[in-house]
Amino acid sequence: MPQILMPALSPTMEEGKLSKWLVKVGDTVSPGDVLAEIETDKATMEVEAVDGGTVQSLMIEEGTEGVKVNTPIALVLGEDEELGEAKQSAAQTTSSDPQGQSPVADAATVPAEAKAAPAAAEAPKFAAQNDPDLPEGVEMVEMTVRQALNEAMAEELRRDKDVFIMGEEVAQYQGAYKITQNLLEEFGPERVVDTPITEHGFAGLAVGAAFAGLKPIVEFMTWNFAMQAIDQIINSAAKQLYMSGGQVTAPMVFRGPNGPAARVGAQHSQDFSAWYSHVPGLTVIAPYSAADAKGLLKSAIRSPNPVVFLENEILYGSTGLVPKMDDFLLPIGKARIARKGADVTIVSFSMGMRYATQATEILVNAGVDVELIDLRTLRPMDSDTVIESVKKTSRLVTVEEGWPQGGIGAELSARVMEQAFDYLDAPVMRVTGKDVPMPYAANLEKLALPNVDEVVAAVNAVTYRS
């Protein structure tokens, strides 16, 4: 190491004071010995010898202020090193610039690419598969969303020993919302695990188990409580694959009821769709129908990625037709066109689909040919289907229960603006939950939520019918 350079204490430091030399010319130093002390206005640091040797020269006097980072400050030669060129060049630096004010000689240490940042490569495009065709004559069974979710988990627990479910009251109590009913009896307490009330801890524990190759399903009694665990969901699960350069992932599902419930007040009524959909590394699914709930939860459990699966308490009891098949899987990342139409596009998901569906019935009866799209997956978001629809209808209304700022509707609006601006005949309109914490009083709660009339009014506005 012949030359010792002025070190930086932080990436932003450009110069500092060489406050003290702890060695003199002729001293023998060993690795780790402190050579000098450096000081800036906020910090001090010791300069240590990395290799041993003899101090040949000290090029900057102690007490010198404003020594630029990477300026040679001393010359130390090992036993087997020659007093050759290194010393000469160092000596030149010293004599021509005794105050150590020479410009930073960093060309050798900073890679050339770092200086001119290349344009970022394009993000790869996500292309989801279409829903598989159902076998001819397949029996359709009417069931609740609750049953659909329960069947999905039971089937996947049967299929793969690495799948287990943990959460509060999932086992002996049979689930706070009975989504895990009968699972304990069939799969036993090792695979259906009641946890203490400790969201932060058990979410982290499940992520650790996923690192080791298990496929946990973490049930949050509601997503409101998952706020305690959001650090583990985002910082540990979502970012793991990227931070490890593709080596370690967290194949798991975080699930539970999301969104406003009924009359439970501000802390128990909130839609986290936009929050999680913001995070690269997560897959975010928010189904509306029983069939989608089953097919998508099964796909989520088999996904090699961490999945946030947002259910809805109010929808648990709603029924729908689910195909009776051994393995009914639906593709993640694909929106479903619930109704084809030509006049206006309405996009929603989860509970928002209830308002949108009812509004569509009213509007169709009034002669508006609505195209209704259920996003189903929020990340990756199937904006292709939405863009194609808007190119046809030239009008878009979004419906969600979440707050407006930074919401799913805001995101859709931006994407349509970027990719289909010239096709628009009216501004995109958002129907959202109101920008307030959820009130308790029945009348106020009703006002805070989106409703069918607001959807109809928004469609009337963008079709200039009002």
Place this chain on the structure above:
Amino acid sequence: MARKAVATQASTQSNIPQFTPEQDLEAYREMLLIRRFEEKAGQMYGMGLIGGFCHLYIGQEAVVTGVTMASEKGKDAQITGYRDHGHMLVMGLDPKGVMAELTGRQGGLSKGKGGSMHMFSNEHRFYGGNGIVGAQVSLGAGLAFAAKYRGDNSVSLAYFGDGAANQGQVYESFNMAKLWKLPVVFIIENNKYAMGTSIERAAATTDFSKRGASFDIPGEQVDGMDVRMVYDAAQRAIEYARSGQGPYILEMLTYRYRGHSMSDPAKYRTKDEVTKYRQERDPIEQVKARLLENGVQTEEQLKAIENEIRAIVTEAADFATNDKEPDPAELWTDITISA
């Protein structure tokens, strides 16, 4: 400057667990590799080759070295916080890959996308490398959960600092680990300072080995500067966990010579305090003195080891300096696995 004359009277006391010459030599090599590697990393940080945060392990080498010597390499899982370079080196991760990750190059263990705090290896069962204080404790309990679920007889070794020991999720994890008898050893590396806050200013009780008392988790305080004591305690704890009795807490009394991270003004402690540790209790000097005293190694032989280690570190530094930065296309890879 002189860090010699380490007191060796400890080795003559009968209750100190003794190392064989081979164990002393192994410990010496491992700890010296960490020391030299970290010194080099510090130097490279100073040259602007390493950015952001860089938390050096200098002073604490005996902890991870002794614990790893007592563990089954490749079988037992380890996880720690952000002061993680030492753990990787002792677990057998390639020093070139570690250093190249520090410099953010394509040959880094995480392809340059993780940085100092985020490196992992399924092969060596090292799970990071975690930047959020305390998060690794829950994750480590999860590694133990997986071990028990599969019945693979492995143990999870979860390291955290005296600072993390005050985080809520640590106690949530203690509770579940005991409740479910998970095979996990919680290793608290008590280096006396959480960043700049001394344990006395941050902790209502400073005997961290007793922090599992309300969950009935056994714990002990260990001289974390003496690799023999660390090894001895770790053997006991790992055996306890592996035999199905549940978690165990080891509080390692250790000391970091450097600041919390590179830009630490270190004004919260005296120079004398640091010097005292370095001169009287340095983990590497203790082993070195024993090797010489017992005639296991000569000065020349130790010098040869030193040169060998220096060559490894130099090679790592050269690789990390000259390796290419990641391809811009890497920006978009490893976000999710396509189905």
